[in-house]
Amino acid sequence: MTQNIIHYLKLVRAPAGFTALSNILAASVLMTNGQLNLSIIYLLFASVCFYFAGMTLNDCFDFKEDLAQRPSRPIPSGNVSLNKAWMIGAGLMVVGLILSFSFSTLSGYVGLALCVAIIGYNGLIKEGLFGSFCMAACRYLNWLLGASFVALSTQSFLIAVPIFAYITGLTYLSKQETTAQNKHVIWFTAFTLLITMFSSGYLLENSFAVTGIQRWLAWGLLLVWSCLVLNKLRLVFQTFSPASIQQMIIFMVIGVIPLDALLVAMAGHYWFAFIIIALLPPTRMLNKRLNAIT
Template sequence: MGKSRIFAYLQLTRPANVITAIADIWAGFAVAGAWDYMVTDYAYGEQTFWWNLLWLSLSTIGLYAGGVAFNDVADAELDAIERPERPIPSGRVSKSKATVMSTALLAFGVICAAQVNWISAGLALAVAVLAVLYDYWGKHQSFLGPINMGLCRTGNLLLGISVAPEVLEKIWMIGLIPLIYVAAITMISRGEVHGKNRKALYFGGMMYGSIFLAIFAMAYIQGYRYLQVLPFLALLAYMIVPPLMKAIQTQEPKFIGKSVKAAVISLIIVNASIAAAFSGWPVGIIVLLLLPISLWLAKKFAVT
């Protein structure tokens, strides 16, 4: 397989976006308190933390890559008209081979999660089903579609928390944060091709605002950590607010696409903020280190 063919298959998986999914897992570990026990775990000669982090990181890579690749399989005919440069309509990847790759990646994601515990495996399977459901049905639903997409991210964050099932049982409601954030992105993204979706842009902006308030409130409940979260939230605002304002002003597909791209990449900052709220700023920084990797990949591969 030549380099150009490999590049085409990688394009299907949206590598920059995959990094944002890894951030979900790492933030989930922070919510579960797993990072707090990392040093103790290592001191006693155990490596449970690292194995669990590896398995769930690999799991989300498979789930996200498989899910977005299936999106291109489902959209092959439409892309032939609107985005003929994509791997499948351009003929660089056949639809049948893309289907096989997507299925294998989703299966890989579930198998990796099963190495941690059965709750993780169940959540991974749910994410896989939700991703395929969105690709073939959800994206065509004006109201349920954004919720469907948001649930994929919710499941991904909960997948990280599932490393500690007893914590997951108590704090599963935190999954509303990625649900609302991604639902907002999905709603805004519907103007990428034709534009003229000002109402969706305004409503998406309000949903972003609710995320800021929710993360700050969680950090405030944790005590002094609300001060540690503020720099992360400031960075998040810097990343997503200017592109959104430009999109609202112009309503042009080009600027709407830039707003969506910024919001997708900024999922890492959302996760870093959550990590800082539960485990302090050092863990938030660890999650944030994924941002330059995602930004670099975003220059090589399409995000949307």
């Protein structure tokens, strides 16, 4: 029984589900200036359902490819049947929509757009740069789902730009995880990380109401984060191989949580930043147990 549960946890990439939660928390905190209530639970659960649905449907659509390149995955290994996986993916998506509409009509429509993006990426536009943009759009919409805790505004759309750039680079790099044939992807990923940095700086100067020591602290945190991530990417450039790329992908997927916490801290919401960063240990421990993110 326990082994069966592990197979399903691997199917949905359970450790990375915490990154969906951090997106919702970060977006809602930034858009409400930290004025949250327990109704946020609807959006948190909806987000996790959408994320797990997306990961499950990804493996359903990639079944034939995984038979050749990732035979240990739950579906090609036979530990989870393809038909059951389709049912799980569709069911989770429906539950996510129900929870979104239960929160508000606006959240429901954002959830519906997220479903379209998930299906579009998994079934239609997965390869190349456009595929990377499509995956980034899924994360962008997940951020907007968190922002829909209140009415969406221009700021809502701007505040999600860093995560869009970050996920674009991550996804484009992940296309090399089995072959490591095109080293130029490192430069593109570095470019997207710089966009993440500069767009975060733009938000700091134009959207976040912090001044004095808080402003300088925010710039310092952003600089430290940028140096750490770019240095990690530099090491991948030096030892460009499927193994090093896979490690970088795990680092960056889990790194969504520190990025969310960074943006919240830059806006001066330090307690919420600590709450978000507290999602990091369980994410790492669960991934160590399951080895399920990639």
